[in-house]
Amino acid sequence: MAKKKNSAKQLVQVNIDELKDFIKHIVNNNRYLQTTGKVPVTVNVEGDAGLGKTSAIMQVANELELNCVRLNLAEIEELGDLVGYPVRQFQLCKQGTTVSTSSAKVPVYENKVIQKQVLENGKIVMKSITESVQTGWKNEEVAIPQSDGECLWIDEQATTEYIKRGYEFTGEKRMSYCPPEWITGLSGGGFLILDDYTRADQRFIQACMTLIETQKYISWALPQDWHIILTTNPDNGDYLVTSMDEAQKTRFISVMLKFDVDVWARWAESTGIDGRCINFMLLHPELVTESINARSITIFYNCISSIPDFANNLPLIQMIGEGSVGSEFATLFTLFINNKLDKLISPKEILFSDDETKVMRDLRNCIGTGPDYRADIASILVTRVINQALIFAENNTVEQKTINRLITLTTKDDTLTDDLKYVLIKKILNTNKQKFQKLMVNPEVVKISVKQ
Numbered sequence: 001m002a003k004k005k006n007s008a009k010q011l012v013q014v015n016i017d018e019l020k021d022f023i024k025h026i027v028n029n030n031r032y033l034q035t036t037g038k039v040p041v042t043v044n045v046e047g048d049a050g051l052g053k054t055s056a057i058m059q060v061a062n063e064l065e066l067n068c069v070r071l072n073l074a075e076i077e078e079l080g081d082l083v084g085y086p087v088r089q090f091q092l093c094k095q096g097t098t099v100s101t102s103s104a105k106v107p108v109y110e111n112k113v114i115q116k117q118v119l120e121n122g123k124i125v126m127k128s129i130t131e132s133v134q135t136g137w138k139n140e141e142v143a144i145p146q147s148d149g150e151c152l153w154i155d156e157q158a159t160t161e162y163i164k165r166g167y168e169f170t171g172e173k174r175m176s177y178c179p180p181e182w183i184t185g186l187s188g189g190g191f192l193i194l195d196d197y198t199r200a201d202q203r204f205i206q207a208c209m210t211l212i213e214t215q216k217y218i219s220w221a222l223p224q225d226w227h228i229i230l231t232t233n234p235d236n237g238d239y240l241v242t243s244m245d246e247a248q249k250t251r252f253i254s255v256m257l258k259f260d261v262d263v264w265a266r267w268a269e270s271t272g273i274d275g276r277c278i279n280f281m282l283l284h285p286e287l288v289t290e291s292i293n294a295r296s297i298t299i300f301y302n303c304i305s306s307i308p309d310f311a312n313n314l315p316l317i318q319m320i321g322e323g324s325v326g327s328e329f330a331t332l333f334t335l336f337i338n339n340k341l342d343k344l345i346s347p348k349e350i351l352f353s354d355d356e357t358k359v360m361r362d363l364r365n366c367i368g369t370g371p372d373y374r375a376d377i378a379s380i381l382v383t384r385v386i387n388q389a390l391i392f393a394e395n396n397t398v399e400q401k402t403i404n405r406l407i408t409l410t411t412k413d414d415t416l417t418d419d420l421k422y423v424l425i426k427k428i429l430n431t432n433k434q435k436f437q438k439l440m441v442n443p444e445v446v447k448i449s450v451k452q
Helices: 016-035 053-063 156-164 202-214 261-271 275-283 294-304 310-324 327-338 347-352 356-367 375-395 400-412 418-432 437-441 443-449
Strands: 043-047 067-072 086-094 099-120 123-145 151-155 167-177 190-195 226-232 253-257
Touching (some): 016 043, 016 253, 016 261, 053 190, 053 226, 151 156, 151 167, 275 327, 275 375, 347 375, 356 375, 356 400, 375 418, 418 437, 437 443
Parallel strands (some): 043 253, 067 190
Antiparallel strands (some): 086 151, 086 167, 099 123
16 A cells, blocks of 8 residues: 655744734735736634634734624534525516527427337336437527626516516526625625634535635625635644645645744733733743643733732632643742742833833842843843833824933943843834834944844
8 A cells, every 4th residue: 555645734833923914915915916817815824722813814904994704614504604595596688678599509309109118017018109309400590688788687586676677587597696694785805714714514614615716606706805814723633623635725825823922922011911911921931832822821811910919819819820721820820929020110110200210220129130130030021111112102102201211221221231232222123213213313222223
């Protein structure tokens, strides 16, 4: 027996920021393809549960001002809810539509008496039977209604209304599919997110293959500037999914979404996740696994965010943690609290507090000096300062006192190492140079920013 060839390919891995940029490129490229008459490319975003695949796609749709329809294929029971329901249609033409004739070959039949064996009273006997037999072809003139924009295919239930308007039946009929409800009435472009694609029944996957390949289903089509995006979990034995063969996989382009703690920390900062929890996550990114994913971690953090003093509520926190993220994660979190690492100075205080002397003193106390220097804590605080500065700058004017504070952190104080100072300046300028351009007035900052 020939050995089965292993044709599995390694998917390129992206974080959420890279995924969003990739989808935006595909959208622009699909628009170009449609201008040349080609079918848009479908994207499959594969990744572990709870990484934010669907949320990231919906954010892109919002940023591009596109409609967004999300269909969870694992929850749909009727195929018609996905692709529409069958309907009988009749061709109607307006009264007065011109009719032309055309010569066509039609079959000629004659009745002939033939001898045929039949079963009669349990015996096989020969009998003379008359049958219609084709004996040839002849040319015949047939009437053909001219459309001239006046002939339409009308759903059966609407034919009465069109007859009132002066249309007549031509005798032609067909079975068609009406567009599904989720596409009806939407104008402009959009995303069709087929969520949990490989968790669906095989019937739905087969129907989706037609949509993916042609953006059509029998008698209806997705409007212009619509883009299909699938979300799937890895077929690695950890998820209850339907395996896809190569014929299915070659109909779309796939990427693998992976957890990135820096991207998560920026998202957490922007959505108001408790800063104490962000510090812990930046300290222990290795705790994010298939079983302890970003979604369950966020649930845990939201459940304890109303507790003002973690140290006085360790049993409660441990219990909530074991019920959401497991005992190992919860134990490490309580150890983090016992070491008072939840008491780190906040990034808002570092950037915006008026008492700069106190800020720098608190920063040194958190990070330490000499042999007690905590490089891990310094890295956490720098990451959070970067995220806080960029999030604030999105909707606010960056005042000179904030610029001065960043200059102090990077040029007038040795609490941070040179590489952390470089990271701080480069990430801020690379992301929003316009709002922080005053930093480049300082020659010491310029020198740090061009460090190789």
